[in-house]
Amino acid sequence: MTDADVTVPAALPELDPVIHAQARLRVMTTLSTVAEGDRLAFPRLQELLDMTAGNLSTHLRKLEDAGYVGVDKAYRGRTPVSWVTITRRGRLAFEGYHEALRAYLGGRND
């Protein structure tokens, strides 16, 4: 066995921890597919991600606190429904996250 040194291809950038947590990464990835100006019903998002309402709410709150998503309450008939959007700031942060992630994926020669 050889005592190796490595030339790390490039410094590995910080990955935004608000986005990196797996549950929130799934939320952001799904919301990023929604066209700008559109919004997604909370129950539909829950179904797509197969998350409990409580768990999804917790993660949405963290994303909302960071200004990455917006949650609006409205009514569908008589039923209250929350609508979820990704904000402009959220899209930018998500793009930055993707760019940072590519540095990790590019770090390996495959």
Added chain:
Amino acid sequence: MTDADVTVPAALPELDPVIHAQARLRVMTTLSTVAEGDRLAFPRLQELLDMTAGNLSTHLRKLEDAGYVGVDKAYRGRTPVSWVTITRRGRLAFEGYHEALRAYLGGRND
């Protein structure tokens, strides 16, 4: 604002939580650049990742428990040094992680 639905391009696969945690992702990314059969000194890994010895040890232990890295104790002169390697199983898990991650990156049209 339109009430959107989305066609999620593909189910988002589970990302191995042992690897996904940012600190361990950095460790695995760095170790994956070391040629097969080579090993890296603990202090060098610490320096590359700019982590405290305690923090790095904690994460290495989790990776070791999963069978993804091996840690060997040896002496460099009279000084005890730990040597870190990525295992075959670790390389395979890391490849699987990369593949899963690409599903997330491909989920956006950019």
